[in-house]
Amino acid sequence: MGPLWDFFLLPSEGLSGGIMIIWRVEVASFSVVKKLDQCVIGDLNVFNKGVWRISTIYGSKETHKRRLLWECVQEHSQTDIPYVIGGYFNCMLAKEDKKGWRKFVFSQGPMEMLKFMNENDFHEVGFVGSRFNWCNNKVGGGRILERLDRCILNYLAINKIQIDVVRHLARVASDHSPIVLKIYDSVSNGRRCLKFEDAWLSFKTLAYIISNVWKKNFMGDDMEILNKKCKRSLKDLFFWSKFKLKEFSKEKDRLKAEISQIQEEEASEGWLDDEKLWLLRSKVKELNFILNCLNTWWRQRAKVKWIEAGDSNTKFFHTFANARRKANWISQVRNADGILIDEPKEVEEVFFNFF
Template sequence: MTSLAFLNCRGANKREAYLYLKDFVKNWDVFFVGIVETKISSLDKVEINQFLGDECDFFLHPSDGASGGIMILWKAKLAKFTLARSSSQCVVGSLDIFNKGIWLIATVYGNKSFHERRRLWDQLEEYGGMDIPMVVGGDFNCILTQSEKRGGKKFSFFHGPQEMSNFMTKMDLHDVGLVGPKFTWCNNKTGNTRILERLDRCLLNIRALEVIHNTTVRHLERIASDHCPIVLKNFNVLPKHNRLVRYEEVWASYLASQAIVKKTCSKTARGDAMEVINVKCKRVLKALYHWSKEKLKNFMELKETLKKKIAILQLEESSDMVLSIEKLMMLRSKVYVFNVTLTRINTWWRQRVKVKWIQKMDMNSNFFHSIANGRRSGNTIRQLKNDDGVLVEDQVEIKRIFLEFFKNKWRRQNCQLEGWPPSSKILSEAEVLMLQTNFTKSELDMEV
């Protein structure tokens, strides 16, 4: 199982709703579903077992009469959901995914009134300081830009959208790329009265983006409700590709890298001067890459380890105890290595950001992470049309389409090389000789 899903079903008692739910849960390997606007006040395990099997567990926040209601379903063999908060607008809990760690999942059913939605933002902001992956998904009943609406009244970026945008910024939540229909809700009318909006979305924090780099939110077909189900495929196994090795700026901060460069460059290489340089550069890059892979520790783990050791020594010093010279030197050493590690982390992220207007004094921050992960996500091709006009999403098939396209584009063609008219724009021998002559100092002084 690899996916989370959110759905506004407009009534969970409808046969069409649970049949469609069962279908996309199976097709998309869904192990967690947040369902809003269930319009039911009670539910027992027997009813769940009838249409989803006995492997699912659930939590239900009852509806208020015939409106509202939030239900959480999860595969008990694959994850365990622990409730943290339940209200009419959200259900928040920790999802312990076996062998994948703990995630904070919030299923949202935003009120249509922005006054009432303020309570939703306040409730969710209580979880902003948690250092674990967080996913906030569901029906927000709010759009952020004019491009997320078609038909009806003109969009106005006023209280509702402003407060939602501020909430996303404060919580450091990001709207990742989507696949499928642009709009998630339709009023099902015709002509000029037909309105489409993107009311449903799935937001991820930085910690979640670090875990599932190239994720996408998929909008499925709008069938059993006037809302699209949205699916977040967060544990997809991507095909392995030959990785392009690039020079890491952080390597230069290690003295050992200089010795590796000298040793590698001292080896002989055959060919002319340009070929020798190319061969030695490739050798150096390969040697540095394998050295860093074997020797360098994970920066984040090293940072946390150093921080704990520094805290222990400082606590010992503050408890009316005089540190020995050895421990005092150890404390100074740990602080120095910690600062060096922070600098290296900052360098590592800056190289991945590649934003020219970021100055070198800018420190490592969530902005760096957002830009770097955004570039990684933007460089991913998630779907492509084949020769028949059919959208293909399988990565292996996408690679094959590209390969066939360029094979056909650059295949050998029969060309007529004889009978061309002579060209008058050919350099004479004197002109060629002049271009090949080295510059003199007087010529350079004249131009500069």
């Protein structure tokens, strides 16, 4: 699936001529929530995939005017849905974002932007293409390159996007580079590798499945038989748990609702009979079991030693585990001719030809 929305930054001043928002009408609809001279805030309803809050930015050159921008965006921030803010911020955050003329100074403007990002849980993501997406188009010593356009996402958006990379396109008809973020993109994962899940150890069914596989007869020498039994056991365990682990989140919500209902009944009546009390204890025990399995599942993916200190199963570890997968993604590579390639199919072809 191609990009559902893009930012195109044009050279004219003001929002009406500065940004175009494009989305595919057959898969999404966009409704405006707030419109100012520095931003347009709206909800992107992706059919059958949920709602995203989108803010397109055309920031003022003046720091005190950009404060009105941060206040407006913060006022319409949503913590329970994916949120993406992108466009022309007119603000650099590091000395690497500038080349030419005066040196970068970490002034009040960048400090206020970073403060806004930290307080509202927004993060930058990686990009492909030229680092600098604005140029004054001069030559010689007067030429200035800056990174003024970017995308920032909250943690829910980062977790939903499979490969969160912003693409900086070439500057052609403007002094700005168009920037593109694909919300939904199909990525070929190749052949899937089956791995043993630590969460399986919590189930008694594990021993039964392995015992059945081990009783079967396999052909070959001792090493081949052992290898075949291990592969078959792993495969059977994988398909057995394929839907069980996916249902844990739904079961967790259901049990919480049922426990809350019984506790509210106890609060209103002042007591519980033996049957209701036994039911409450059994559901709490079942919920603790499910939470332990989910925590084990995320611990295995986080791969951090200090998690053993007892850190809880929070959104931080969800983000950390998903970040490991994205860090292994190769977004661009040089081919045999030294040309930088960033299209996924072309990158795959370069590796295939090399090896």
